[in-house]
Amino acid sequence: MQLLSATLDRVKPSPTVAMSGRALELKAAGRDVIGLAAGEPDFDTPPHVAAAGIRAIEEGRTRYTAVDGTAELKRAICAKFARDNGLDYGPAEISVGTGGKQVLYNALMATLNPGDEVVIPAPYWVSYPDMVRLAGATPVIVEAPLSAGFKITPAQLEAAITGRTRWLILNSPSNPTGAAYSEAELKGLTDVLLRHPHVWVLSDDIYEHLVYDGFRFTTPAQVEPRLKARTLTVNGVSKAYAMTGWRIGYAAGPEALIAGMRKVQSQSTSNPCSISQFAALAALEGPHDFLAERNAAFLRRRDMVVARLNEIDGIDCPVPEGAFYVYPSIKGLIGKVSAGGTEIADDEAFAMALLDEAEVAVVFGAAFGLSPAFRISYALADETLAQACDRIARFCAGLR
């Protein structure tokens, strides 16, 4: 009998495993690798948030909680949606999980059946298609190329929808591109969804607070209130509050869906960590002034990285609206040969050669479904980033 389930056969092995394995090997061998592959801020959790976690331990708030979040945290999340997004939700319409990732997973597990389809724009966050496959459904990938600002058009969405479509997954600002949909762009998509009442929208807003140049963040349920009854808006504290290790994410949506998600969670992790829930409460209810300071650092780094990459022949790096990623195209480098003798046949070969020869770890575009490109996370100290850019420039100058 086979050890692993047939379900697992549907999930592709992570395309980044070989890359991160090689980076670890090089580091272990004492090589000075600069990692631009991590999907998390380099900042620490704000002190008042960390203190709330410590206090929760000291006060013995260390027992099981309600499955999908404490009443206090749910109230704070309702207040957040009202304050930031003009959305009115009650506690029964809120689900808190172990990271935005678990919340997304719960939602897909709770709603998908074999044969169902989920529309996912590419480049996409690597987990969406595999979570859909784990749930037995089929991801329908719609390409959003650099020339379209990495955003899908209403016509593309219309063409991708079939009678079997259950969800459209939107992620704005995006991992891996940093691209964010304006209100008018979202309206174009929500207008299409209004014509297809069987399709729900899952909006992954985890990078909401990381937007630059005066970009005004908005979300589908806000843009089109008539869609609110079939929208799940996912968010979390990981990125904005530098709390990736605390593992708290949340979502707002119709009560029946939230109840389904609760059922999935009740049979997997029971409840998100009690201590982390108290810290998340402090994050949502506390001061937010640190965000402007951190965003100023992200903006400075974004501009530096984009400018440095665009000086390199063969690289085309658009300026993203948000998150802490850039997603440059390397179309102009395909077919060249590195100084070390590697043919740059595709973006995976580029990333591997860059790691081996220039000691910079990035994630190649194929992992995110749109090639040839690579993703840089610029959530790193300015000097380290500048050094990484020097290395990338030197590596590319050596290509023949």
Ligand SMILES: Cc1ncc(COP(=O)(O)O)c(C=O)c1O
């Ligand atoms: C687009 C996107 N959604 C969701 C998540 C999940 O974040 P977490 O589970 O830490 O809340 C991430 C993390 O990398 C992400 O990039």
